[in-house]
Amino acid sequence: MNSYLDFDGVAKRYGAFQAVSDFTLPIHEGELVALLGPSGCGKTTSLRMLAGFVQVSEGSIRLAGKDITQLPSYRRNVGMVFQGYALFPHLTVEENVAFGLEMRKMKPAEIGPRVQKALARVRLESLAKRLPRELSGGQQQRVALARAMAIDPAVLLLDEPLSALDARLRHEVRAEIRQLQKDSGLTTLMVTHDQDEALSMADRLVIMNQGRIEQIGTPDEVYERPINRFVAEFMGKSNFLDGKMGGEGRFDSKLGQVFAGHAADAGRTGAPALMSFRPERVQLRRVDTPVADGCNGVQGRIVRITYLGPLIEYRIALKDDTEITALLPNTGELGYVGGDASSDESVYTAPGSPVSVQWQARDSRLLPA
Numbered sequence: 024m025n026s027y028l029d030f031d032g033v034a035k036r037y038g039a040f041q042a043v044s045d046f047t048l049p050i051h052e053g054e055l056v057a058l059l060g061p062s063g064c065g066k067t068t069s070l071r072m073l074a075g076f077v078q079v080s081e082g083s084i085r086l087a088g089k090d091i092t093q094l095p096s097y098r099r100n101v102g103m104v105f106q107g108y109a110l111f112p113h114l115t116v117e118e119n120v121a122f123g124l125e126m127r128k129m130k131p132a133e134i135g136p137r138v139q140k141a142l143a144r145v146r147l148e149s150l151a152k153r154l155p156r157e158l159s160g161g162q163q164q165r166v167a168l169a170r171a172m173a174i175d176p177a178v179l180l181l182d183e184p185l186s187a188l189d190a191r192l193r194h195e196v197r198a199e200i201r202q203l204q205k206d207s208g209l210t211t212l213m214v215t216h217d218q219d220e221a222l223s224m225a226d227r228l229v230i231m232n233q234g235r236i237e238q239i240g241t242p243d244e245v246y247e248r249p250i251n252r253f254v255a256e257f258m259g260k261s262n263f264l265d266g267k268m269g270g271e272g273r274f275d276s277k278l279g280q281v282f283a284g285h286a287a288d289a290g291r292t293g294a295p296a297l298m299s300f301r302p303e304r305v306q307l308r309r310v311d312t313p314v315a316d317g318c319n320g321v322q323g324r325i326v327r328i329t330y331l332g333p334l335i336e337y338r339i340a341l342k343d344d345t346e347i348t349a350l351l352p353n354t355g356e357l358g359y360v361g362g363d364a365s366s367d368e369s370v371y372t373a374p375g376s377p378v379s380v381q382w383q384a385r386d387s388r389l390l391p392a
């Protein structure tokens with residue numbers, strides 16, 4: 024499939040400072056792609072280069088078969104929703120939505136129906152005559168979205184679109200934006216630093232760090248198969264054991280035990296490596312329980328238990344003082360894991376309790392150290 028939007032080797036320098044380097048990203052028509060990474064990693068700069076607000080230092084950008092690298096912003100047909108929405112406070116909802124169309128010198132007879140359609144899409148027809156300050160945060164967000172979509176853009180850009188909303192509303196609006204984007208088939212590039220937002224909304228994620236792309240993939244690819252420690256840590260929590268590549272998926276841990284896993288790349292045998300596995304994939308068993316088939320196992324001692332409501336977090340110290348985190352569902356059997364007090368499977372857990380920590384080989388990633 025040919026891509027619809029292409030960043031090809033794009034870079035941005037501010038004087039001697041390299042804000043974005045070698046940014047290459049093909050995007051398919053109708054896709055929602057999220058740029059994700061810590062503050063200052065170059066997400067917004069990349070988005071702004073596409074919008075034409077920031078000049079590209081190197082490389083090119085193609086949109087719908089056309090090289091737009093040097094086009095002025097107003098000729099790129101890009102719809103943008105800014106952080107904090109940037110609505111005009113003295114214009115009504117419908118005037119705000121009409122603004123972009125008037126700027127494009129569209130005939131008044133055309134503007135009216137377009138505005139109505141855009142407002143209907145975000146279910147705001149009844150609030151058309153209100154001023155932004157007479158709206159809730161979620162409603163203002165929808166006005167910004169309607170304004171961006173009204174121009175029929177070739178691509179929609181969302182810059183931290185949910186950052187001004189409180190946590191509860193954010194959940195709702197996430198689903199709403201995603202549905203709207205799917206229904207309209209609008210190719211969308213979104214910037215966020217919120218992992219949950221990116222995982223739940225995007226078709227693909229681009230994980231950035233210090234101006235560079237670390238990994239591109241679907242949500243489950245980057246979560247289940249991170250290619251390095253940065254991605255594993257940035258996308259949720261992970262446990263790491265130190266050691267060396269043992270060849271054929273084996274890992275020679277510093278603990279002196281050999282574990283089985285899957286290598287992110289074919290690192291040479293003996294190369295320093297990390298084994299990474301997620302806290303929610305860890306099982307706790309009685310300390311004398313044999314390691315189950317297909318699993319890795321190590322003995323440790325519980326050092327801390329944190330009650331998180333639906334989940335309970337266990338910190339377990341291994342013999343070399345490496346700590347492992349296990350995140351287990353709260354079954355209501357306070358103090359017990361894996362069944363009630365009478366079950367053979369259950370483990371009594373209290374700080375100081377010895378346990379067998381087990382996790383599946385298939386959940387274990389071998390990463391370059």
Ligand SMILES: Nc1ncnc2c1ncn2[C@@H]1O[C@H](COP(=O)(O)OP(=O)(O)OP(=O)(O)O)[C@@H](O)[C@H]1O
Nearest residue numbers: 037040042060061062063064065066067068069216
């Ligand atoms: N006009 C500028 N002049 C010099 N440096 C800049 C300029 N704009 C951005 N930068 C730098 O470029 C880097 C990338 O900035 P950018 O805004 O793209 O980061 P970001 O990933 O979007 O971060 P955040 O999540 O904090 O918005 C930062 O180190 C920033 O300080």
